[in-house]
Amino acid sequence: MTQPRHFISLNDLSSDEFRALIARAIDLKNNRNPDFQPLKGKVLAMIFEKSSTRTRVSFETGMAQLGGSALFLSSRDTQLGRGEPLADSAKVISSMVDCIMIRTYDHATVTTFAQHSRVPIINALTDLLHPCQLLADMQTYFELRGDIAKKTVCWVGDGNNMCHSYINAAMLLDFKLNIATPKDYQPLRSILESADERIQLFDTPEEAANNADLIVTDVWASMGQEQEQQKREQAFKNYQVNAKVMAQANKDALFMHCLPAHRNEEVATEVIDGKQSVIFIEAENRLHAQKALLEFLICC
Ligand code: CP
Ligand code: NVA
Secondary structure: OOOOOOEOOHHHOOHHHHHHHHHHHHHHHHOOOOOOOOOOOOEEEEEEOOOOOHHHHHHHHHHHHOOOEEEEEEOOOOHHHHOOOHHHHHHHHHOOOOEEEEEOOOHHHHHHHHHHOOOOEEEOOOOOOOHHHHHHHHHHHHHHHOOOOOOEEEEEOOOOHHHHHHHHHHHHHOOEEEEEOOHHHOOOHHHHHOOOOOEEEEOOHHHHOOOOOEEEEOOOOOOOOHHHHHHHHHHOOOOOEOHHHHHHOOOOOEEEEOOOOOEOOOEOHHHHOOOOEOHHHHHHHHHHHHHHHHHHHHHO
């Protein structure tokens, strides 16, 4: 079996491919053509073990707009939820569809699926990475401000799946990434070790935001960490993106958040609903970026 092309991490792309996907996403957004149906007859299986609004709607709509269709598979209603081996599930599902998208907890679930799948696997979020969101975030920056190379991005909050994917993006697209997290919530050492001096850790959001062109944050407790909410609220109380943090950044800096957000926790209402916030463009771009990804993986 020839190995299909997977998208499990941004590192599955070269820098040129990442840039080409961003350009293609912008092109698909600006030149909408209902007669362009390169995925006619193609089917995407979408396996969700965690909740989703944006990811589900954007993949399902994206497939429909490109002429294909999508199947929503909740682990609650499939044999996956009853312990059918991942390898068996991957072999069976991939014998019937053209691409599989998975949102789950353990990153190894996605890599195991990929080992046994005859069609491309897309990581739609694991505890470790959220590469699809970075396609949309980067599309948004390029659209609104041009190339992100040599710019400074500031990540505030948890060193989580989004932060890890930002580290990968910084290396591929050559931007500086200043990360402000509490000591106990830094990104994984193994991911930091794959990076270089473009990535710097800071103790306070104000320091990290200095001269930044883009400020990004995410929830303090990710899906699966709900029971840690209170402990995390304490640990992160000095890590809110508010007007004081934004004031350290460049005047034309953008604010992004993958959503869903908790107003007045990780981000002050005045920031997320303020002029520099581009959260709804960012959310819409999930659709355009993933259409570019689906075309790249299924048609190539
Ligand atoms: N940003 C994001 O992935 O949103 P959903 O959890 O709604 O899919
Ligand atoms: N870090 C968040 C992102 C949600 C899109 C989570 O994993 O829940």
